[in-house]
Amino acid sequence: MSADKLLTRNEAAKLLRLTPQTLAKWAMFNKNLPVIRLGLRAVRYRLSDVENFIRNSGGEVTQVVITPAKKRKRNKTAKKQSPKSRNTAQQLLHF
Numbered sequence: 001m002s003a004d005k006l007l008t009r010n011e012a013a014k015l016l017r018l019t020p021q022t023l024a025k026w027a028m029f030n031k032n033l034p035v036i037r038l039g040l041r042a043v044r045y046r047l048s049d050v051e052n053f054i055r056n057s058g059g060e061v062t063q064v065v066i067t068p069a070k071k072r073k074r075n076k077t078a079k080k081q082s083p084k085s086r087n088t089a090q091q092l093l094h095f
Contacts, residue, residue, distance in 0.1 A: 006036065006044040015050055032056070 012033075013020045027035045027043060033053045036044040 005047040007047055007050060009043050009045070012045040012050050016054065 007015070009020045009023050013023050016023070023033070023045075024043075026033055033045065034049045036046065038044060
């Protein structure tokens with residue numbers, strides 16, 4: 001058993017130049033691309049399986065470079081209420 005790199009659906013989609021939604025449909029209908037399911041929702045693809053799929057589809061695998069996904073920045077500041085909406089909320093509480 002080799003230590004093959006596991007790809008997320010987004011990473012595999014980039015390599016195949018497809019959308020992640022297309023890969024999700026293929027996973028449901030058992031296309032020729034093997035899927036590894038981790039739990040209920042997580043799905044991974046072996047890099048070697050993706051490369052073999054490309055070769056068998058008539059494509060050519062040149063060099064695969066996988067860059068880590070960028071982490072999304074979360075907005076840590078809470079949305080501030082405007083004084084007008086704050087007054088309206090206070091008026092509703094003190095009827």
